[in-house]
Amino acid sequence: MREYSVPVLVDVPASANLTDTVFQRAEQEPGAIALRRKVGKDWIAVTAREFRDQVAAVAKGLVAAGIEAGDRVALMSRTRYEWTVADYAILAAGAVSVPIYETSSADQVKWIISDSGAKAVFVELESHEETVREVLPELGELKHVWCIEGGALEELAADGAEVSDETLTGRRTGRGVADLATIVYTSGTTGLPKGCRLTHDNLLFTARNVANGPLERLFTVHDRSVLLFLPLAHVFARIIQVVLIETGTVLGHTPNMKNVAPDLQAFKPSFLLGVPRVFEKVYNGAEQKAAAGGKAKIFHAAADAAIAWSKAESSGGAGLGLKLKHALFDRLVYGKLREATGGNLSAAICGGSALGERLGHFFRGVGIEIVEGWGLTETSAPSTVNLPGANKIGTVGKPFPGVTVGIGEDGEILVKGRHIFDGYWNNDKATAEAVDADGWFHTGDIGEIDADGYVRITGRKKEILVTAAGKNVAPAPMEDRIRAHPLVSQAMVVGDDRPFVAAIVTLDPEALEQWKASNGRASATLAELSADPLILAEVQKAVDDANKTVSKAEQIKKFAVLDIDITEESGHLTPTLKVKRNLVMRDFAKHIDDLYS
Incomplete structure (x- = not known):
């Protein structure tokens, strides 16, 4: 077996945990800007001491509410400043955070909370609280539902005012690298999401070796800052959050992944x-x-x-x-x-x-x-x-x-x-x-x-297609090439046990508005556009471009343009925009069958 190894660069002591940097930096650099928080249209600086104090206050509230070391606390919210405060507060209380995508359905919320055995859950909005309460009778372990927009962090801080600093220090420092830090549920392109147990060591070891190794240049530039807009419930954004806290990089949040441009211009990040x-x-x-x-x-x-x-x-x-x-x-x-x-x-x-x-x-x-x-x-x-x-x-x-x-x-x-x-x-x-x-x-x-x-x-x-002629086909590279076309939203290559390779394609609603204005189709519906010869010719160009990358036997012979888009809201994409292939195959079976009829 061919292998390639890179030696360890930074070790992590057995006593370390994810909250150490938050509390130590507050003492060493109390006035340093740790985060920038958006209030209205303005970005307000949050110092290392202010951030530590907010984390500590909420953590004390969790202790006062009966959260014990090792208890699981779920967190359902868009990417925002309070997400990071709540996450580190859960860890500082010695507990384990369990992120939930804010777009999750009631059944998904029920599964994650019940499977993890969470005793409490932070939700961002009233609509999230309604989703949780819809399944609350089936969640016997859940004792608390705290709504961020309802002032939950402030209430917890007030409730924990009598908890001593010594008590919190004992809770916080009682957790080491071997202890569980978080349970991150896979985004679930197939079946029920599985909970991945990640320890303090997993996250610290990764963050410190990445930040001091391959990505060191990103953390040594002047005025380094990052604007996070990907969901923090996903491990990608989560590990970057840890890296930013560990390196003292200024962190900002915006939940607006679809239209992030105004916040980018105002925040002026050095990388993202x-x-x-x-x-x-x-x-x-x-x-x-x-x-x-x-x-x-x-x-x-x-x-x-x-x-x-x-x-x-x-x-x-x-x-x-x-x-x-x-x-x-x-x-x-x-x-x-x-x-x-x-x-x-x-x-x-x-x-x-x-x-x-x-x-x-x-x-x-x-x-x-x-x-x-x-x-x-x-x-x-x-x-x-x-x-x-x-x-x-x-x-x-x-x-x-x-x-x-x-x-x-x-x-x-x-x-x-x-x-x-x-x-x-x-x-x-x-x-x-x-x-x-x-x-x-x-x-x-x-x-x-x-x-x-x-x-x-x-x-x-698991996604390798095998055609009826026995040809193995990797769909992802071709899908990436098709999706690169401005008018294309999503593409999925099919052909498992079929006589040839085909594809189903959806159109990007935003791009279509510009196209309609430029092509005299201002009143055309999506259904009409999906059969428009000019649109089909554009999609054919994208397919032809993808076909250049593969052998003749792997090339896409036919395609269908759907008259709807497949989105996270439709249930066909994960929150990180991966296609749920099995659901697309099920829901658009007739369109796929028609390609072979």
Whole structure:
């Protein structure tokens, strides 16, 4: 088996826990800005001492409410300042936080709270509280429902006023690296979500080795800051939160993932994190804006120059002609794109799925280097990550310090390290299936390791399609290429046990508005557009582009454009925008069957 290891860079002492930095920094740098909190339209600085004091006050309230060390406390909220306060307060009280996506249904909430045995739950909005109370009679262990918008944090702080500092210190320092910190439920593309047990060691070991290793450059820049907009219920945003707290990077929050531009311009982050769809939206939005202003040719020439410049940088540097062209477009196009993100952004971290080489090169050419990483909830988020300045676009980077990656005989990527989870909550059978006797975690992803240790993901083991002719097809790379088209929202490749490969495609409602205005279809409905010859021709271009990347036997022969979009709200996407393939196959079975009729 081919393996690649990177030695441990930072050890974590046995007595450490996630709250140490919060409390120690408040004493060492009380006036340092730890976070910035949005109040109305203004961003208000929160010092290290103020943040510690709020965490401590809420933690004392939890102790006063009867929360014991090791008890589970659920947290259902959008990404916001209070999420971070509540999370660290739960940990400071010696308890275990259990995040729940704020979009979760009543059945999902019931499952996570009942399976984890949570004794209390923080909810953000009254609507979240109603969801919990709908299933409350079936949640025998749940004793408290605290609503953030209803003033719960302030009430808990008041209720805990009589709890002594000594009591809280005992609770907080009584937890060490081996203790459970959180149970993060997988986003569940199939079946019921499984609870991943992550210890203080899992998260601290990961955060400190990533921040002092491959991503060190991001945390040494002047005025470093990050605006989080991905859901903190997901392990990707969660580990970044830990990294930011550990490194003293200024943290801001916004729940507005779909329209984050105004907050980016006001907050002016030095770097951010996102999933591929976010960066696709940025590119497509810029392209559409240019087209609307009659500058489509200029934008496409600028995009080509950015991609060429980035590729040249990977192979010895650009020639004089390309440098001059790049400098011209920097004034005309690239600078405006950077300004739209606040003007300070020079790098971003991308995870969740493959970004694609085209976008990776485009953004690096623009001056925003996107470094891709890869991992799962079971690996505390990252197992590999690219290095700013040594970013091999098209890969997900090298193992971070303390991690070993191997490739099994069937091509599956296997991982070892202290970042590997402690097992599935209440599910020893699944744990035994995921981690073998030699300590390798079986990720389910298919990939390869190059001579320099960079990992490339080529597919998902369970998603590999096998056509009726016996041809193995990895759908994800083709889906990524189709989804890169401005008019496409989602694409799903099908063909398991079928005579050929096909695809179903949905259209992006936002992009369609601009397209309708430019093509004399202002009153057209989505149903009409899904059958419009001009739209079908555009989708065909995207399919043709995807087909260039595979052999003839793997190419998409037919496609169908749905007359609705598949979204998180429709139940077909996870909160991190992964397609729930089994549900799409079920709900659109007739459309798929029609492709083969």
